[in-house]
Amino acid sequence: MSISTKLWGSVLLASALFAQTELDVARSLKVEFPTDAPIAFASHDLGDSRATPRGGAVVVDLHSSLMLRNVGTQRIRSITLLIVAQEVTPGGKASVSVPSLDIATGDTFSVRLDLRLLRPSGAGNAGPLVKVTLDGVLFDSLGFYGPNRLDSRRVMTVWELEARRDRKFFAAALANGGIENLRQAVVTAQTRIDSRPRLDVQVARGRVTAYDPSRSVQFAFVKFPDSPIESIRGSAAVTATEIHAPRLELRNTSSKPVRHVEMGWILADSTGKEVFASSVPAKVNLAPGQSGQALDDTFLKVARPEGRPLNVTSMKGFVSSVEFADDTVWIPTRQDLSRGNLDSLAAPSAEEERLLGLYRKKGINALVVELKKFQ
Amino acid sequence: MSHPDLRTLALLAGGELPWWQRYRWSFHTRNCENCRQELEALDESRAFVARNTATLPAFVDWDRLADDMRANIQVGLEAGEAIRPREPVGLRLDWRPAVALTALTLVVLTGWYLNINRHSIYRLPSASVEAGDARVESGSDGIVLTRGGGRMTVMQPKAQAVSYSVNSTGAVSARTIDAETGQVTISHVYLD
Numbered sequence: 001m002s003i004s005t006k007l008w009g010s011v012l013l014a015s016a017l018f019a020q021t022e023l024d025v026a027r028s029l030k031v032e033f034p035t036d037a038p039i040a041f042a043s044h045d046l047g048d049s050r051a052t053p054r055g056g057a058v059v060v061d062l063h064s065s066l067m068l069r070n071v072g073t074q075r076i077r078s079i080t081l082l083i084v085a086q087e088v089t090p091g092g093k094a095s096v097s098v099p100s101l102d103i104a105t106g107d108t109f110s111v112r113l114d115l116r117l118l119r120p121s122g123a124g125n126a127g128p129l130v131k132v133t134l135d136g137v138l139f140d141s142l143g144f145y146g147p148n149r150l151d152s153r154r155v156m157t158v159w160e161l162e163a164r165r166d167r168k169f170f171a172a173a174l175a176n177g178g179i180e181n182l183r184q185a186v187v188t189a190q191t192r193i194d195s196r197p198r199l200d201v202q203v204a205r206g207r208v209t210a211y212d213p214s215r216s217v218q219f220a221f222v223k224f225p226d227s228p229i230e231s232i233r234g235s236a237a238v239t240a241t242e243i244h245a246p247r248l249e250l251r252n253t254s255s256k257p258v259r260h261v262e263m264g265w266i267l268a269d270s271t272g273k274e275v276f277a278s279s280v281p282a283k284v285n286l287a288p289g290q291s292g293q294a295l296d297d298t299f300l301k302v303a304r305p306e307g308r309p310l311n312v313t314s315m316k317g318f319v320s321s322v323e324f325a326d327d328t329v330w331i332p333t334r335q336d337l338s339r340g341n342l343d344s345l346a347a348p349s350a351e352e353e354r355l356l357g358l359y360r361k362k363g364i365n366a367l368v369v370e371l372k373k374f375q
Numbered sequence: 376m377s378h379p380d381l382r383t384l385a386l387l388a389g390g391e392l393p394w395w396q397r398y399r400w401s402f403h404t405r406n407c408e409n410c411r412q413e414l415e416a417l418d419e420s421r422a423f424v425a426r427n428t429a430t431l432p433a434f435v436d437w438d439r440l441a442d443d444m445r446a447n448i449q450v451g452l453e454a455g456e457a458i459r460p461r462e463p464v465g466l467r468l469d470w471r472p473a474v475a476l477t478a479l480t481l482v483v484l485t486g487w488y489l490n491i492n493r494h495s496i497y498r499l500p501s502a503s504v505e506a507g508d509a510r511v512e513s514g515s516d517g518i519v520l521t522r523g524g525g526r527m528t529v530m531q532p533k534a535q536a537v538s539y540s541v542n543s544t545g546a547v548s549a550r551t552i553d554a555e556t557g558q559v560t561i562s563h564v565y566l567d
Contacts, residue, residue: 088525092509094518094564096529112560114530116516150563201541205506205566246543279542298543347540350550350559357552 025049029062029113030128037134038072038145039079042108060117060129069108074139076103077163078156081111082135082149087127088117095135095150099159099350102140102373144327154260157329158321163351164374169334170355171371179364186359186367193348193356197275199267199310204299214239219248222318222340224332228254229261229319232291241309243267243277244299248317252286254330259285260323261294264346266316267302275310276345277302279320318342378410379403388417502541502548504566511547511564513539518547518564529562 026046033041047063070076080097096113103109117129136146138156146152173185219234230253236246246265252258263280282294302310318340322330337343348356359367379387379400386392387400404411503512509522517530518539531537531549540548545566552559 083529085525085527089509089520089522089527090525092520092522092525092527092565092567094520094527094529094562097561097563098558099561100559112532114517114532116526116528116530118526118528120524150565200501201503202501203504203541203543203545205504205543205545279540281542281544296543300543347538347550350561353550353552354557354559357554358557361554361557 025051025060025062028060028117028129029064029132030130031066031132033134038070038074038137038139039076039134040069040071042067042069054118057118057120060115060119062113062115062117062130064113066111066113066132067108068111070103070105072137072139072145073105074141074143075105076101076137077140077160078136078138079111080135080137080146080150080152080156081113082133083113083115084131084133085115085117085129086131087129088119093150095152097152097156097159099156100163100354142328153327154321154323154329157323157327158262158331159350161329161331162349165331165334166349166352166355167371167374170367171375174368174371179368182368183364186356186364189348189352190356190360192344193353196344196347197273198305199275199277200303200305200307201278202301203278204301205297214242214244217243217312217315219246219315219317222316222342224319224336224339227319227332227336228252228256228322228324228330229258229286231263231317231319234317236315238312238315240311241303242299242301243312243315244297246280246296246298248280248282248294249291250282250284250286250294251291252288254322254324255288256328257285257287257325258322259283259325260321261319262321263294264318264320264342265300266318266342266345267310267312268314268316269311270313274316274341274345276347280317285325320346378407381413384410384413385417388414388421502539504541504545504547506545506566509566511545511566513547513549518549518562520564520566527564529564531562 026049028049028051029044029046031041031044033039044064044066047065049060049062049064051058051060053059066081068079078097078099078101080095083094083096085092085094094115096111098109098111101109113132115130119129134146135150136144136148136152136156138144138153138160142157142160144153144156170182170185174182177184214237216235217238219231219236221231221234223231230251232249232251234246234248236243248263250261261282261284263282265277265280266274267277268274278300280294280296280298282296284292284294286292302312304310318332320332324330332342334343337346355367355370358370383392383396383400384404387397387404390397392400400410404414501513503510505511509520511518511520513519514528517528519526519528529549531551532553536552538550540550542548546563549562550559551562
C-alpha cells in the first residue's frame with residue numbers, strides 16, 4: 001500500500017468519525033405520551049447534551065429536563081416514565097419515578113433525565129436512540145392511569161401509603177408534644193437512618209454454577225399482628241458469601257385474594273449483627289385462606305462495603321407489602337417495623353427521607369408547614 | 376507723601392526688604408526726619424539684642440546642661456523600651472505572604488471540593504444484577520446496563536446523596552433527593 005493510499009484512508013476514517021459526532025442529539029430523544037393521558041408533555045430542554053466518538057463507539061450524553069403539566073382533574077402524587085433504548089441495549093429498559101408529588105390540575109412540574117448511551121459506531125441512526133413514554137400516574141385518590149408495564153401501580157401505591165404513614169407519624173409527634181417533640185422525632189429518625197448498616201449485594205439470576213458447599217438455613221420471620229400474609233416457613237442454601245434459591249411458604253390470612261407479596265430479607269453474621277440485604281418480590285395468586293410457595297432462582301452474593309465477607313449464619317424475613325387482586329395494597333405500620341427493629345435495618349421511605357431533608361435544609365418551621373399542607 | 380509702616384521699617388532695618396523697596400524706603404528715610412528716627416530706634420534695638428545674645432550668661436554651664444539632656448534622653452529611651460511589647464525572637468515574617476498563601480490554599484481546596492467525584496471518597500455499597508451476557512450495576516456515574524455491546528447509564532447527579540438497592544427480580548434502583556427543591560427521584564434499570 002502506497003503512502004498516498006494510506007493517507008487517503010486516514011482522511012476517510014477521520015471523516016467517518018467526524019460524521020458520527022454530527023449525530024443529531026435533538027433527534028436522539030423522543031417523548032411520546034398517550035393523547036388521553038392526564039399529563040401533557042409541555043417542553044424539554046436538552047441542555048448540554050452531546051455526542052462524542054470514543055474509539056470505535058459513540059457516546060451520547062442526554063441531559064434533559066422534561067416539563068410536564070397536569071391536564072387531568074385529580075391531584076397527582078407520583079409518576080413513572082419508561083425509558084427504552086432498544087438500539088443501544090436490546091431488551092434493556094429503565095424508569096424514572098418521582099414520588100411524593102402534590103401537583104394540582106393545571107400545574108407544571110419537571111422531571112430530570114440524565115442518560116449516557118454507548119453504541120458501536122457502525123450502528124445506524126434511523127430513529128431516536130431513546131424513547132420516553134408514560135408508564136403510570138398515581139392520583140391522590142390512589143387511582144391510577146397508565147399501561148403499567150413496569151408494575152408501577154403497585155410500586156407507586158406502596159410509596160404513597162408509606163408517605164401517608166410517615167407524614168402521619170411526624171404530624172402526631174407535633175400534635176402530641178409540639179415543635180420540640182417533632183424535632184426530637186426527626187433527630188431520632190435521622191440518627192437511625194445514618195447508622196443503618198449497608199452491604200454490597202450482587203444478584204445473579206438463573207445461574208447454575210458450581211459454588212461452595214452450602215447448608216440450608218431456615219428463615220426466622222418477624223410477624224405483624226394485622227398482616228394479611230402469614231409466613232409459615234422458609235429456607236435458602238447458604239455458603240460463606242452466597243445465598244441462593246430462597247423458598248418461602250406463605251398463607252393468605254385475609255378475606256381478599258392476594259396477587260403480590262414483597263418480603264424484606266435480613267442477614268446476620270456470627271456476631272449477631274444484622275443487615276438488610278434485598279427485597280424479594282413474589283407474584284402469587286393466593287385466595288383467602290390459601291397457602292402457597294414463592295420460589296426464586298436468585299443467587300445473592302453479599303459482602304460488607306469494605307470487602308470483608310459477611311459469613312451469614314442466620315436469616316430473617318418480613319412482609320414489606322402485599323397487593324390484593326382489587327389493586328389495594330397493605331404495608332406494615334411504623335409500630336410493626338420498630339417492634340422487630342426493622343426500621344433500623346430497612347431503607348426509610350422516600351417521604352421520610354424527603355421530610356428529613358426538608359428539616360436539614362430549611363428548619364423545623366418549614367417541616368411544620370409541609371406537614372400541615374397535607375392535613 | 377506716603378510713609379512706610381512700622382513693619383516695613385523693621386524689615387528695612389533687618390535688611391530683609393526686596394531691593395527696589397529697600398532703595399525706595401532708604402531714599403525716603405534720608406529725607407523724612409520721623410521715619411529716619413524710627414529706623415534708627417529699630418537699628419539700636421537690633422544691635423542691643425545681638426550684643427546680649429552673642430555670649431552665654433556666666434552662670435550657664437553648657438557642658439553640664441548637655442550632660443543633663445543626654446541623661447534625660449537615655450532615661451526616656453530605656454523607659455520606652457521597658458513598656459514596649461516583646462516580639463518573639465526568631466524569623467520575622469511579613470503578614471502579607473501568609474494571607475496570600477492562605478487565600479490560595481482556600482481557592483485550591485474549594486475547587487477540589489466542588490469538582491471532586493464524591494463516590495471515589497465515600498464509597499457507596501454496590502448493587503448489581505446479572506443474567507447471561509447482560510449486567511446492571513451501580514457505578515460512580517449511576518446505574519449502568521451493559522448488553523450486546525451497547526451500554527446505557529441512568530446518571531445520578533454527583534452533588535446529591537444517592538442510595539442504591541437491588542431486588543431479586545433483576546432491577547437496580549437509585550434514590551436521590553434534590554438538595555434545592557427537595558424532589559425525590561427514583562431510577563430503576565431493569566435487566567429484562
